[in-house]
Amino acid sequence: EVQLVESGGGLVQPGRSMKLSCAASGFTFSNYGMAWVRQAPTKGLEWVATISYDGSSTYYRDSVKGRFTISRDNAKSTLYLQMNSLRSEDTATYYCTRDYAAWGQGASVTVSS
């Protein structure tokens, strides 16, 4: 069974950093592209970043480019999202997804002073 489990969320002050992790199991992690999608409270879904199966290619939405970094450790079957210079508008539930088909339960990030 495919499982994606996010961790690392919480409350953080504006301008600070936070790193999310997504532990994958039930499939060969190194064979799949992965992505982060977020959802602000009461809002719709918003794509954040994608990484290729081997980590050689990464893509970001403009509003996070230069602040967020998506990465992966295929030996640990884990996806990461390093978020720097956080803003209030980054407040959301962050979902890890495998190929936009399988989704984790989400990690809540609140950016507030």
Next chain:
Amino acid sequence: DVVMTQTPVSLPVSLGGQASISCRSSQSLVHSNGNTYLHWYLQKPGQSPQLLIYRVSNRFSGVPDRFSGSGSGTDFTLKISRVEPEDLGDYYCLQSTHFPLTFGSGTKLEIK
């Protein structure tokens, strides 16, 4: 960026009835490889999104045949027949042909 215009915003339906949701893109979603990367999701209250239909018309594993997708180019439709209580929630389309990926704004399926 590709704009995904999803309608309606709210869709009251009777149990056992039929529902139809439209998604229109601001540019063609046909990839250079010939595939069209338009997908449909259902997000039930308090849950993560779940994939229903991938690449326009392919039902994902375990999705009942009451769900069907159609369309081409810039115009796509999700149909749900014989609506059941478990179908209620927010529906989203997603295009993954072009970066940045973009979602429709969502359709709330509710009981009439």
